[in-house]
Amino acid sequence: MNAWEGLVAEGPPESGMAYFEGTEKPEELIALAWILEDGSRKFYSSLLYLFDERAAKELFLNLADAEEHHKKSLVDLYRKVSGKKPGDAFPQDFISTEHSGDVMEGGMSVSEGIDWVKRNGLNAALELSVSLEANSYDLYIKMSRSMQDEHAQNVFKTLVTEEKQHLEKLAELLEKNL
Amino acid sequence: MKVPSDYFKKVSSMSVDEVKQFMRENEPGEYNLIDVRQPEEYEIKHIPGAQLIPVGQIDDRANEVNPERPTIIY
Numbered sequence: 001m002n003a004w005e006g007l008v009a010e011g012p013p014e015s016g017m018a019y020f021e022g023t024e025k026p027e028e029l030i031a032l033a034w035i036l037e038d039g040s041r042k043f044y045s046s047l048l049y050l051f052d053e054r055a056a057k058e059l060f061l062n063l064a065d066a067e068e069h070h071k072k073s074l075v076d077l078y079r080k081v082s083g084k085k086p087g088d089a090f091p092q093d094f095i096s097t098e099h100s101g102d103v104m105e106g107g108m109s110v111s112e113g114i115d116w117v118k119r120n121g122l123n124a125a126l127e128l129s130v131s132l133e134a135n136s137y138d139l140y141i142k143m144s145r146s147m148q149d150e151h152a153q154n155v156f157k158t159l160v161t162e163e164k165q166h167l168e169k170l171a172e173l174l175e176k177n178l
Numbered sequence: 179m180k181v182p183s184d185y186f187k188k189v190s191s192m193s194v195d196e197v198k199q200f201m202r203e204n205e206p207g208e209y210n211l212i213d214v215r216q217p218e219e220y221e222i223k224h225i226p227g228a229q230l231i232p233v234g235q236i237d238d239r240a241n242e243v244n245p246e247r248p249t250i251i252y
Contacts, residue, residue, distance in 0.1 A: 001252060157206075
């Protein structure tokens with residue numbers, strides 16, 4: 001591991017799933033993923049207004065759009081897995097109010113992330129985004145493994161593939177900027 | 179004491195670059211990536227997608243690893 005010098009994820013094996021106090025029903029995992037995607041969308045949308053560099057703006061816009069697309073995929077999956085239409089209480093019913101609305105991929109608070117980026121600049125924003133996406137990639141692989149339903153596994157596998165593509169795009173821009 | 183039949187089976191090793199290339203060319207569902215370190219080490223950092231099976235638990239949890247797929251252990 002010391003020789004790895006590549007992308008790493010942090011946290012215990014159940015990382016990101018801790019908000020559910022040990023329950024791991026598919027509907028709850030889907031709701032968690034939706035909340036994290038929504039937090040990341042808010043984060044990337046905020047970054048759009050913090051920097052002037054065109055390539056960075058375009059990438060953050062693409063990432064925000066991708067998170068929105070992921071949210072829709074997760075709502076469709078929730079409908080299929082639960083057999084219910086997500087109500088007004090989705091996904092808040094599945095998560096503690098303490099975390100709801102201000103947490104993003106990687107488990108970091110959205111507002112803390114934005115404040116940190118404001119203090120540290122574009123390269124730090126790209127590095128933090130890489131870290132978020134790496135943790136998200138890690139979490140979705142775990143979620144894919146935990147799903148019994150083949151369709152659900154495939155949805156999470158698609159998310160894994162897309163997070164991997166986000167990482168490649170972020171790494172490319174980070175390399176250009178360094 | 180009876181020695182398991184695959185006790186002397188050769189296990190190949192991969193360099194870090196070879197592992198990175200393998201992970202780039204394969205989807206996570208096509209291989210097993212196992213972290214055999216301790217939970218505290220895993221928590222500090224791990225390769226994204228790695229499954230934690232501490233070395234002391236391998237005998238009990240070997241059934242969690244798909245034998246049909248290539249397995250990378252670190």
